[in-house]
Amino acid sequence: MSLKRGRRLTAWLVAAAILSTDVCGTGSLAYAGQQRILHETDEGQLFHDVTDDNARKEPIAEERPDHAKEAETDQPQALKSLAEDDDNPDFSKAQEAFSELLKEYEMYGVLANDVEFLVYQEADVESAIVKVLSSGYQVKLESAIFKEEGLWFQIGFAVNDVEYKGYIQSEYVVTQDERFDLWKEQYLGAMMVQRFSQGSSRGATQLSAFPKDYQALIQKLISAHPNWTFVPMNTGLEWADVLAGEMTDANNLVENYQPDTWKSTDPKDYNASTGEWIIKNGTNWVQASEAIIKYFLDPRNFLTEEWVFQFEQLTYSSYQTEAGVEKILSGTFMSNKKLEDGSGGGMTYAQAFVKIGKELKVSPYFLASRVRLEQGVAGNSSLISGTYPGYEGYYNYFNRHATGIGAEVIITGLTEAKNNGWNTRYKSLQGGAQSVASSFIARGQDTFYLQKFDVDASYDGLYWHQYMQNLLGAYSEGISVRKGYMEMGALDNKFVFKVPVYNNMPASPCPKPEEGLSKPTLKASKNGYVSVKLSWNEVAAAQGYQIYRAEGSGSYKRIKTITNGGTLSYQDTTVVPGKQYHYKVRAYMKLSGSNKYSSYSDVKDIDFTVPATSWSTFKITNYRTISLAWKKKSVTGYKIYRKTGTGKYSCIKTIKNNATVSFKDTTVKPTNTYTYRIRGYVTVNGKNYYSSYTQVKKAELKMTKPQLKTAKVSGGTKVRVTWKRDSKADGYYIYRATSKKGTYKRVKTITKNKTVSWSDTNINTGKTYYYKIRSYVKASSGTKSSGYSSVLTVKTALSKPIVTSLTASGGKVKLKWKKDNNAAGYKIYRATSKNGKYQVVKTIKKNATVAWTDKNIKKGKNYYYKVRAYSVNLGKTKYSAYSAKKGVRAK
Template sequence: MQVFFLALILILTALPPTQVDAAATPAGTAVNKIGQLNSVNTSALRSQPYINDGTLIERYSQGTRVEVFTEVTGEVWNGSDRWYYVRIVARNLYGYIHKNLVTLSGDAVDLSVPELDPAFEAALDAQGFPESYRPALRKLHAKYPGWSFVAFHAQDNTAGNPLLTLSRAVEAEYRPGVNLVPLTRNRSHRTYDSSHGYYYTTDQWKAYDAGSWVGASKEILAYCLDPRNFLTEETIFQFECLSYLPEVHTLEAVQDALAGSFMANTSVPVGPEDETSRGQNGTITYAEIFMDAAEKSNVNPLFLVHRCRTEVGNGKEGKLPVAVSGTVSGYESIYNFYNIGAYASDNPVIKGLEYAKFGYSRDGSGPSSAEKTKYLLPWSSQWKAIVGGAKWIGSGYIENGQDTSYLQKYWINGLKSAAFSHQYMGNVYAPSNESYQVYKSYQEAGILNKPYVFNIPVLTGLPSEPAPYPVGDLSRNNYLKSITLSKGSLSPAFHSEKYSYTATVDGSVDSLTISATTHHASCSIKNTGSKTLKTGLNTFTITAVAQNGEERVYTINVTRKESSSEPPSPPPDGIGATNGYKLVDSYLTNAWPADGRNKAGQILSSLELPEGHTATAYDLAGNEVSGDTPLGTGARLEIRKGDGSPAGTFWLVIYGDANGDGIINAIDLSYIIDSMVRGKSWTPAQNAALDANRDGTVNAIDLSYVIDSMVKGRPIKQD
């Protein structure tokens, strides 16, 4: 299906409203008033009316506007158990704030929901907006009938370009260093994947952008990617089409947008190469520069202002942000107002200034003639940096179809090249942050009722409710540091990121103890301790539980061998061996086949027997053998007294020769595997031969010994 854009300018009159269903808010005393936070310190928005790190959503500053719906009972704080259920207007986030932290105004919350408007519903149908988008769009249309909503049907970049799902978008965006959050944000917003820069052994994160940013979690990515979370008048401007509209984007609106920044009411010199008709007496205001930028790049100047403020900041205590100070050593009189080229690194500002001075050459030779012409490089004046940067943004992003703040951050158009990668910034919150600043600028300029066009992504297969905002500042580290068994040993050797293990124990072992430790002190462990073993396969799962409740499961398959019906007997008195052969209990060893030491005649002649005793050799099948006949594991030596009565029996063990044919080959590998995986058992001698390295456990190490013998000719130690 092709991505389509169908713009419908909908200037319709809203019908009389009805009241919203009160069941949408928690039970309590109705308040329904506008308020603001009053604490000089930050106030915590929580998922429940209780104070702990697990309920923390975010903290907000004094003066933050809230809608208060109900008053409920919760944890006592400062002598009161009264809490409000509220919405943070600027962020469209719901939660609980203690009543003492909110000052109510006399203004009521607008709880009305417009009646269905047939013409508007038809327009939504034509655009293909899912039902889960529509309640918010109806409310926006009722208040701002001149606004237009265009459905951008996002497609995947996999074969056939199917419609994009939210889960696939998260998967595609979840790559190391691509999506970042400040290190100071809640732990629920930070990645805990070791492959994405989390070091679980030290509880640290890989740092980006000079150490203040870390990888984002999948949960915050899902929240930011789900457009339905941002369909309020304060948050929708991340979907605003960013073309320059002269009737809307006036000099006065730009001046208002600059308020509170280092650029407010400030003039700078006009450079010799600055192509402007604005300014006077050799100077020009920043507001005038942004108007020049809009006219020359066809990009919304208010968007440019807020992109600048997002990227370089507002300046503090009269100090200019470094990227626009023009005083950096080696980059004097060089400026970068949008941090273009300042990709994640140890010093992103310098990377941005390198681009501002040299363009893409990076070798000090300076920008190419094409770059100079297109982007006004090098950016040796404030005017060139703001106007040239606007041209760069317009050419590289807006003309490419990334014509909203959202699409510049999340390029989810699979029909375009560089989908999911050609993205302006790493900050996952940037679109919503810029959106609110644009909204405030329009509100203060009195131009919210202008005919804005919003290009809203539509994803397929969405759940009925928007992706939730991650809650809590609790550790998510649930990696185990060790797992140990009181009997047997793990195969493979334990590693925190390996989750399946095997172990084999003798048939005489009917129980064992599993112990485990964690990397993080707040992580707990379930299902360790004493375990009863049945013959054959026993499966145990050890669960590491993070402080926030997330679980990581490790599985151990323990095989208990069958009990032997042929226990070895101690060697009879007076019987021994020479020529390097070993008699241990009832086993004869050190008969390595490659040296010919497994020949029946040589073994028999090496036995030391009491006077009158005789010895006879039998192969594994029970046939009497002698001379140069080779023997394998399980062959037996019968010792008899002079009167023919039994004096003792020895079984030959050749470590690695599990099947008893006297040859080390692939058949022996299969015997070891059957013992490890299926718990198979053979004669006691064969069971002993399975343990090629003689560490008391049959595991992958024994396989490696046999393979080394087969492939490299490396002898398996027998003595």
């Protein structure tokens, strides 16, 4: 095809190529995730080799090689001979160079940056679809194809042992093969590579393809190591199915000295009568428990700095050096040692692993850690002694196909060596490595994890095609490899980690079983007054749980035994209101015919007592109504109790709605004393359960005597009576007599208790009247009256007025006199001589007016005045006596 395109097309093609490996480059991972807490693992307890459990004890010496020089030395010849000018990339030569790379040795990658990937029959999205693959799928790169719309790879892959070929866009392929980066830089333009790799929008998309509880863990690792790439391997498998597959007999074994919680107690794995576990392989390997298998199977537990390398792709890289291999072998029989039989040209074990790794394009770190795992520290297994009777001179370093009980392991393993002609130590190392590479790495199981847990369906089905039975194998090898990288200062190089993801995984990472059963964490909550819901966390390796309950201060009794370790909740429906309950739970597992228990959980208290209410208001509204109010509580309703005087309490009202928190008692009678109390109740299964009573409230309905405030003549025409209001009364009766101890007659009934005054107009001036009052209430039993008030006396006689001044000036005479409260007014009389004829000159109609000015006079003439008060009662006018006469000369 013609490749003479414009600058825009060239840039687009380069961007597509860059996306294939820089998806998790620096600055490309901006996302937020939900932090998960990982359970710590005791590395020392877990890290054991099959033959010798002392492999972890020796320290590894510090050494640091020159990686840059070694990488330059290892540059592929195809790239050296076909390098192109970066500023003018020639894509035809790029294709030719890529083909030459594949001739040297195969290149593998994994699919990333999406959830599903369409593989086409041609390098064209309009062509037929060969297969739809999932993230993390291993593919073999067959060729690079440049089309106008971008860079494509022809890939080979397998699904259920059927091999396919097809085409996929380059941005969906990630590889750890460093030749690919060199090819990009030399044939797609180094300057363009640098520009486009500063940030890829696909980085966040890839991380978002992980479940949220993975993301925060991966983010932490990438923040520390920006060159690391994480690819989700979407297995499409249900977690429960995977666990069931891995629970197949002898699929996952642990050594017999491990904690009881790590070992299966199923009857096929454990003899309860003897208390012994059944050996499944060798002399001390027994079936692992479901709890410990779940822990090691759950990838989330190992997305940490120390343990993540079990997910590393096991391909060869130039930074996997001889010195790094020696770090892994440190403290073992292979450390700085030549092959004992002189094979391989007298090379050391480290040199052999590096040479074989380069030839097979498999990580020499992986090869070294695998042999260390299989042969232990001492290397004294008969599988590599070369002296076993009948198999002299044969070696099986990788323990390929070595299985069985006791000596069977040696015989099957050396038979494999003899059949393959591994009659030197180097041939055994090379042949075993070739067997692992071809049977596992090239067939999709290209990580430690996938060689332990067969969850890749490319070839050989699922669950059975696993390299080792040792459950801790992948974990231990990952630690060894990381140690090699760390001590060589190579941890920040580019690594690709392929991390499996399953459907419907547990909400949180599966816990690691402790030495003994761990203490459960209990939660308890009320379901109304009907039941208590109990729940607890999963205790790893528990076969069941026992639930205990105490009532009040009583002793604990077991109320339920849960016989399924996966059941993590219980509903206690035997509770009744009115009590306090205390719960605790413990886990158990059966051993030797008896139970082994965890510690009890912390106690959880549930208060089932019916909550007592309390008064909010209590008021005597009037002498026939008492108002009660109380606080709302979580109950069915309330009952109100009352007693009269010293009698017994009786329920006078049942409130059936807990939202109703007030009541008016209108059945009370004046003069009585009542005492009240209230309690709440709940109804469960037709039966009532009660709270405690409130404090009592007392209401004394004895009517108090009214208090007269005033009684006096008003305006000379009436007597005005006032009193203090009794808010509880219906009204008042007013009584009057003409002598204090005489007969009092009711003169007025006041029907409103707010009325507190009345005027008596039926009076005769000159008489003295006596008033008293009492309140009344109209009750169902009749009208009740209070006692009488004190008596007030009112004298109505008019007093003789007293003229206080008489003055003349300016042609006027001004007259003043003292006020008479009993008067309606005053009449003023005048004469021109003291004993002459007096005539009325003025009538004053207000008793408050006590002055008058006479303007009808003549200067120089004498005038005489006198005054008398008057009142009007019942239409008749009555007068007081005249005042003394006073005279004055007008001026």
